[in-house]
Amino acid sequence: MNTQYDVLIVGAGHAGAQAAISLRQSNFVGSIGLVGDEPSPPYDRPPLSKEYLAGTKPFERMLIRSDSFWKERNIDLLLGRRIVSIDADAHIVTADDGRVLGFGKLLWATGGQARTLSCPGSELGGIHTIRKRSDTDGLIAELPGTEHVVVVGGGYIGLEAAASLRKMGKEVTIVETLDRVLARVTSPMLSGFYQQVHAEHGVHFQLASGIQALEGKGGRVRSVRLSDNTLLPADLVIAGIGIEPAVAPLRAAGAAGKNGVDVDVRCRTSLPDIFALGDCAAHENQFADGQRIRLESVQNATDQAITVAKEIMGQGQDYFSVPWFWSNQYDLRLQTVGLSIGYDECLVRGDMAQRKFSIIYLRQGRVIALDCVNAPADFAQGRVLLLARAKPDREILTNAALPLKACLG
Missing domain, CATH: 3.50.50.60 (FAD/NAD(P)-binding domain)
Structure with missing residues (x-):
């Protein structure tokens, strides 16, 4: 007999884990299975190239939630197995160990494989x-x-x-x-x-x-x-040459897409009852002027997971989130907000020599992104400028003595 789940999530990274968490937070009472191809429970991946590699952060501190969390919320962790095929009509998937799992809704959150x-x-x-x-x-x-x-x-x-x-x-x-x-x-x-x-x-x-x-x-x-x-x-x-979206079973099942899998504003694929989210989901992003893109970031994975959970709970809202990213190198904390795709001008705010500054990207005078180096206030207030679609005065914009929010009057 096949094991049947009301919601089956394939991929136990940030997107898959957050989807399960958000469903339970929304009082979803159905059964949830979370399939991961690693033996470890869901964990935070960004430290792998930083603190974990350097030996300053143990794996236990990278866990997204404790082992007891998943048990207490009746989320079945199906670890150490990979889904190799999908029968979209029959609503079943098959794992590499031959196990067959049924689903009411399938959430594909597999991310990608390193090139x-x-x-x-x-x-x-x-x-x-x-x-x-x-x-x-x-x-x-x-x-x-x-x-x-x-x-x-x-x-x-x-x-x-x-x-x-x-x-x-x-x-x-x-x-x-x-x-x-x-x-x-x-x-x-x-x-x-x-x-x-x-x-x-x-x-x-x-x-x-x-x-x-x-x-x-x-x-x-x-x-x-x-x-x-x-x-x-x-x-x-x-x-370190990027990833290939891990979507072969979805594509073989008939899901549309060339770079990953195409999804709509609710993260729905072209297959009924099947969603895709996170690194593998190609979506039309308003901060990329509506271009269809994949975003490889914790922010996107988390926010798309919340979008899917709301859709399943009948509280659907179109995906709309300001993209942001970060990177830690030496004593530098880089925080990026927005997407600099198609910028035609960039300005420096602050002092690059002092290693505390922001580079502001404009397109036709409108702020579309900021790269903030050791400048957390600029990162936080830059998001407000993006949401306001602001076209600020350049003198105010580049005056580090003034907060960025001053650009809004």
């Missing part, structure tokens, strides 16, 4: 990604014998890992195919600032560089050969 290197030598030992606890545990286990680390990818994961490793005294080189770090998500000004900070801490950079091959000895990586034949010593390689 791996595909160049010659990528099968060697000592090559890692950072997406799951087991990834970081495997990385940590190899650090005692490691001197030289090559980080492939100059995005947030790569930079955060580099900062953690430099604090441990490892020699770190970042290889990035584009001509600057953070090129896909921020302005040249902030890219230059972060590259300088990392260089001051001893990180080396190979920008506008591709990888020709990974070279090894005895089955382990020993060096990285770049496209120009430069050879970098490498006892360990970290690939």
Whole structure:
């Protein structure tokens, strides 16, 4: 006999966990199953490339809720299994262990899988990604014998890992195919600032560089050969090159979408009674001028989970949340609010030399995003400017002696 759940949630990350929590907080009395492909209960993933890697935050402090929480609220944790197929008409899914689960509503919150290197030598030992606890545990286990680390990818994961490793005294080189770090998500000004900070801490950079091959000895990586034949010593390689949305079963079942799975304003897929939320959900975002995008952030995962719970409870509201992100590197706390997609002007507020400033992004005079470095007040008040669709006076906007809310009069 199949196990039947009123709500079956596939994916035990931030989106899936929050969906279950929000349903119970809304007094949902039906049965809830939460399927996760890891053996661990739901946990906070951002520390994996920061505090957990650095050894300053134990795993127990990363748990989203205690073990007793899930039991007390009758949420079944179905851990260590992966859903491999969906029969949308029959309302059943099948796991990799052969178990069949029925559902009234299916919430797909699987996030994504870390992209791996595909160049010659990528099968060697000592090559890692950072997406799951087991990834970081495997990385940590190899650090005692490691001197030289090559980080492939100059995005947030790569930079955060580099900062953690430099604090441990490892020699770190970042290889990035584009001509600057953070090129896909921020302005040249902030890219230059972060590259300088990392260089001051001893990180080396190979920008506008591709990888020709990974070279090894005895089955382990020993060096990285770049496209120009430069050879970098490498006892360990970290690939921080993004994720692939984990949506194959949904797509095979007929769900629409190219980059992840398409959802509407209530996170509904094209399949009846099936929702998608979090990193894998491609939605039309009002802060991206209505473009269909995926947002890989805790904020988006949490807010879409709340949206789905309300829809199931008959209290539906269209998804509308200001995007925000954060990154900790060395003594820098970067907080981003909004999306800088399509900006035509950016201004600096504060003093970059003092490492306390904000970069403000404008499109046709309207504030669309802020990158705030050690400037939490700007981050909080910047959200108000975005919601107001403000077109402030530039002199007020860049005067750090005045609060940002002064721009609203």
